Amino acid sequence: MMGLRTPQFRYTQPLNHHNWIGLTVEKSGTDVPFFSQFGVPEPSSLRPDFVLFYRYENTYGHIHAATIFRSVGGFVPNTTIPDLRKHVNGYGASISGAWRLGRLRDTIVFQGIGGKGIANYYERLITVLAPDVDLMHRGGWLLLQPGRSTFGYQHYWTKIVRSTVSYGYLRINNTAADPGTNYHVSNYASGNINRSTVRSLPVRRRIHIRVASPKKMISNGSRLVFKPASPSS
16 A cells, blocks of 8 residues: 555455455554654554555556555653553555556556555655654644655557656645654656667666755756566566
8 A cells, every 4th residue: 555564464355357355454653753842752553553455457457545544642751641542543545556558558657645644654754754643732642644646657669668757746744843854745756768678688777856855855867777677578
């Protein structure tokens, strides 16, 4: 469903040759602020995370939809603020897929994710300060709301030359009291050209641009990549 998952149990029930439904039990884990006016909070959860999903496949591609339900919260050691009973329920939904366009070999890929208290599931937020919840001044937990959308298009120019362009947008709605170092929003765009000059050694030219906030980092560049091709290339 999300960028990063740690399933502990998974059950899939096929409905027919094209449709599946299923349930996964995910390892729980809450991201909380590094510091608050009450002290340093410790994250906790009351139950595992549960994901329900539906998947459709045919010869053109697939579509995958899922919802997640989780318990997020924590406590400040040596205090009663917030009380452990004040955990809040996080939730989210995702839809993604890859689809070939008619008789063309061109393919579109897409994903959209939204919810509250699910920043822990975004792989791009792992290395930055982007908690699932924040502490309100009264001592309760406030769910933060992240959202992400990505889109990509792959085009075959010839049998051995193809290119892909993609764009992604990621945002988390912070509270007004959050420090400026907390993650807020970023845009990411990339493109590449892949030419299989030799069956086992394609050459790829990639250009990427990324804009992130709050640091307002802008980077761009290109690189030449030699990568062994799969047998089907």
